[in-house]
Amino acid sequence: MSKLELLRSLNTNLSIFHIDDEEFLPFGRIVEEYDFTSYLNYMNEKDIPKEGNVYMASIPEMEKQAPSESIKENFYGGMDIQVGYCNGVNSxxxxxxxxxxxxxxxxxxxxxxxxxxxxxxxxxxxxxxxVTGFFVPKGKAVELYATTLHFAPCKVQDEGFKTVVILPKGTNEPLPEGLGKKTKEDQLLFMKNKWLLAHPDREVLMEKGAHPGITGENIELFYKM
Structure with missing residues (x-):
């Protein structure tokens, strides 16, 4: 039984596909035009926390590595970018x-x-x-479109997950003090270039003032028998 087949058998309440499947097309695409080897090598040296997740938005060392300039110039059309990572044990x-x-x-x-x-x-x-789940194999890169809702990945092995995260520079930084909320969507604006809906069961987000916008089950992904 493949890892994807196991995930499907353990999570019958959730549709789970591979990023190679056509079901991924509305959400994003596989990015193959850049060589991410230097990122992967860098991440080999980074630990996964024993609890929770760690998100580092901008790592200067990663931003100096080979693919970063091409991603800035070509993928983002010359916009400044930030390259960081998210490691954790989230499920x-x-x-x-x-x-x-x-x-x-x-x-x-x-x-x-x-x-x-x-x-x-x-x-x-x-x-x-x-919500739909998508299995992403080690070494693969995906573009998530601006209309795609996402959050931290879920682990599929005991040790947890590691992923590189690339975004326009400044994303996820604190908002300016005194920023006025003028529209309904502004209620979701949580950080710079970050609109967030939280599940009310996630107390740490509630305590930070996130909008409790997710209704229904706080989905948990099971990965082993």
Whole structure:
């Protein structure tokens, strides 16, 4: 039984596909035009925390590596970028975010992304039944479109997951003090270029003032018998 088949058998409440499947097309695409070897080598030296996740938005050493300049000039059309990583032991949905830009994830371990679509947000609310899981094998890179809801990956092995995260520079930095909330969507604006819907069960996000916009089950991904 393949890892994907096992995941499907253990999570019958969730549709799980491979990023090679056509079901991924509305959410993103596989990125193959850049050589991510230097990122993968760098990430080999980075640990996975024993609890929770660690997100480093911008690592200058990674931003100086070979693919970064090409991604800045070609993928993002000359926009400044930040290259960082997210490592952790997460297994639950917890929240969904989107940016007004694409994001690149480079899987440094096998992992599953739980994804949704901005088009399914109604009155700042999103039903978790509309989430779809996608298996991303180690070494593969994906572009997540601006309309794709996403959050931290889910692990599919005991040690956890590692992924490189590439975004326009400044994304996920604190918002300016005193920023006025003028529209309904502004209720979701959580950090720079980051609109977030949290599951109310995720207390750490509630304590930080995230909008409790996810209804239904806080999906948990099971990966072993």
């Amino acid at each position: 639950t949905l917890n929240g969904l975010e989107y940016h007004k830009s694409s994001e690149i994830n480079v899987a440094c371990t096998d992992m599953v992304l739980l994804l949704g679509q901005v088009q399914d947000i109604v009155d700042n609310s999103f039903k978790s039944v509309n």
